[in-house]
Amino acid sequence: MYKLTVSFFMAQFAMFSSLDSQASQSEFFSPQTHIINEKNCFRAPFDSYESWLAMITKSSKKRSSNEFELSNRIHGFKTRFPQSEYENFKKNISCVTFRYKVDGIWVDGYAIKPKAVKDLPVIVYNRGGNGRYGSVGFAAMIGSLMPLANEGFIVIGSQYRGNHRKSEVQDEFGGADVQDVLTLIDNLEFLHHADLERVGLYGSSRGGMQSMMVLRERSKPLKAVVLSAGIYDLEAQLAFRPEMENVYKNRIPNYESQKSSQLKKRSAIYWSDEIETNLPILLLHGELDKRVDVSNSIKLAEKFEKNGRPYKLRIFEGDNHSLTNNREAANTELLNWFANHLKIEE
Numbered sequence: 590m591y592k593l594t595v596s597f598f599m600a601q602f603a604m605f606s607s608l609d610s611q612a613s614q615s616e617f618f619s620p621q622t623h624i625i626n627e628k629n630c631f632r633a634p635f636d637s638y639e640s641w642l643a644m645i646t647k648s649s650k651k652r653s654s655n656e657f658e659l660s661n662r663i664h665g666f667k668t669r670f671p672q673s674e675y676e677n678f679k680k681n682i683s684c685v686t687f688r689y690k691v692d693g694i695w696v697d698g699y700a701i702k703p704k705a706v707k708d709l710p711v712i713v714y715n716r717g718g719n720g721r722y723g724s725v726g727f728a729a730m731i732g733s734l735m736p737l738a739n740e741g742f743i744v745i746g747s748q749y750r751g752n753h754r755k756s757e758v759q760d761e762f763g764g765a766d767v768q769d770v771l772t773l774i775d776n777l778e779f780l781h782h783a784d785l786e787r788v789g790l791y792g793s794s795r796g797g798m799q800s801m802m803v804l805r806e807r808s809k810p811l812k813a814v815v816l817s818a819g820i821y822d823l824e825a826q827l828a829f830r831p832e833m834e835n836v837y838k839n840r841i842p843n844y845e846s847q848k849s850s851q852l853k854k855r856s857a858i859y860w861s862d863e864i865e866t867n868l869p870i871l872l873l874h875g876e877l878d879k880r881v882d883v884s885n886s887i888k889l890a891e892k893f894e895k896n897g898r899p900y901k902l903r904i905f906e907g908d909n910h911s912l913t914n915n916r917e918a919a920n921t922e923l924l925n926w927f928a929n930h931l932k933i934e935e
Contacts, residue, residue, distance in 0.1 A: 616683060617700050622779035623690050630684035630699070635727045638672045670731060678735045691772045692765070694758055697748040698773060699725060701738040702782065710787035710931035712737060713774055713811075714746035715803070717794030717818075719836055720760045724752045740924055741933050743783055747773045749799075762795070762840035763855040767802045774807065787931040789813040791923070794881060794910070795820060801857035801864070810865040813930030815923050817873040818881050818910050821861075821889040823852040829882040861892045869899040871926040873919055875908035901926070 618624045634644045645666050646659075653659035684701045702709065714734060717723045725734070725746060734744045747769045751760035760766050777783050788811050792800030797819015804814065820826050827833055838844050841851050853859050870893065874886040883904060890902040903922055905915040912919045927933070 617685050617702075617781060618687070618776075619779045619781065622776055624687050624698075624776065624779070625689075625695075627685050627687045630686060630701075630727060630730060631679055638675045641670075641675070641727075642666070670728065675731065678731060678739065682735050682738055684730060684735065684738075689773065689776060691750070691769050694750055696750050696769045696772075697724075697752060698746060699730065699748070700743065700745040700780065701730060701734050702743040703738055703741065706782060708782050708784045709741060709743050710789065710812075710927070710933065711743045711745060711777060711780070711783045711785075712789045712791050712927060712931075713770065713777075714744055715770060715790065715792035715796030715799040716746060716748070717796050719762050719795060719840055721752050721754070723795070724748050736920075737924075740928075742927065742931075743780065745773065745777070745780065760840055761842055762836065763798055763802055764840075764842055767799065767806060770799060770803045771806055774803075787812055789815070789927050789931050791815045791817075791927075792819060793817045797821065797885075798823075798855055798857065801861065802855065804864045804868070805857075805860060810868055812868075813927055814868060814870040815873070815926055816870060816886075817912070817919070817923075818875065818878055819872075819885060819889075820855075820881050821857040821885045823856045824849075825884065825888075826882060827852075829884075830880065858888050858892055861889060862896045866896060866898055869926075869930050870901075871922065872900065872902045873912065873922060874902075874904055875910055875912050875915075876904050876906050877908060878910045880910040 617627060634640045646663060649659055649662040649666075653662060681704055682701060683704050684699070686697065686699045688695045689698055690696070714725075716725050725748060734746075738744050749760050749766040749769050750756060750758050751766070758765070774788070777785060777788065790800050790803065790811050791814070792798070794817070797816040798821065800814060800816060800819070801821065804811070823837070827837075837852070844851055872886045872890055874881075874883045876883055886902060886904070890900060893900040903919075905912055905919065908914045
């Protein structure tokens with residue numbers, strides 16, 4: 590089942606800015622594109638389940654105060670990431686990380702697809718978090734995105750600019766980094782076996798905001814969208830979670846002098862009617878989400894209703910930001926939405 594947001598394991602292993610084993614340059618992208626450093630995701634220490642587990646054990650020992658706590662951590666890892674699932678994905682899934690250029694800046698990305706060679710629909714995933722926090726590492730891929738690829742999709746995503754210490758620019762939380770996603774979508778024409786007539790967008794948490802901004806900027810419409818626990822009213826989110834002020838201050842250019850306009854620029858409730866009206870959008874949210882107020886999705890759904898957009902809102906009663914208690918149901922909603930609107934063949 591998917592993990593819809595950042596977890597301990599996802600944050601722990603967001604390390605793909607250091608690239609160290611070469612995959613075939615022709616496996617994913619044609620040579621015309623300016624994509625470099627295409628590397629296999631199943632590289633050390635993730636080249637075997639045993640070496641991955643050894644890394645987890647070493648890390649867990651440092652975090653555990655006794656053997657009982659260590660045992661629980663290892664058990665939790667094995668439960669979340671069973672060896673049988675790892676082996677299945679390694680056998681049937683191709684996965685690479687890469688770098689691509691956006692306005693003269695190198696940005697990290699990744700792509701995942703079934704090994705079976707045929708044209709497939711594409712899902713562009715927009716992650717949550719900001720800066721390095723929330724970067725999509727191996728655990729996030731195997732926990733959230735490889736299951737999607739296993740259902741017959743190519744999954745591709747950007748880490749956004751500013752996702753590692755040596756970045757020459759910083760993540761602007763919905764500023765210039767929106768172009769990172771738009772450029773990645775433009776590069777789909779160089780992605781082998783990508784059906785460009787069947788492209789969807791999937792955003793989680795901050796990625797929900799990011800996805801709506803991409804849709805606003807993109808002239809050619811996509812086919813379907815899924816947004817999970819997204820932020821669509823940044824000013825109201827400040828009242829709900831005041832500590833987000835630090836993220837806004839540190840990330841958003843000209844925030845101090847242009848606070849209202851910069852927040853509205855990133856808040857889809859003010860301009861969702863500018864997005865192609867017939868685009869179907871699925872909204873998922875946990876009722877008791879403590880990170881992003883559920884009212885974000887409810888208010889956006891009200892806008893969709895008013896404008897006659899095809900949409901579905903699914904609020905999971907008593908659940909949290911990660912939809913922990915309803916993973917299977919959320920997964921089914923997401924898969925059905927993309928399968929129906931991107932016309933997955935049985």
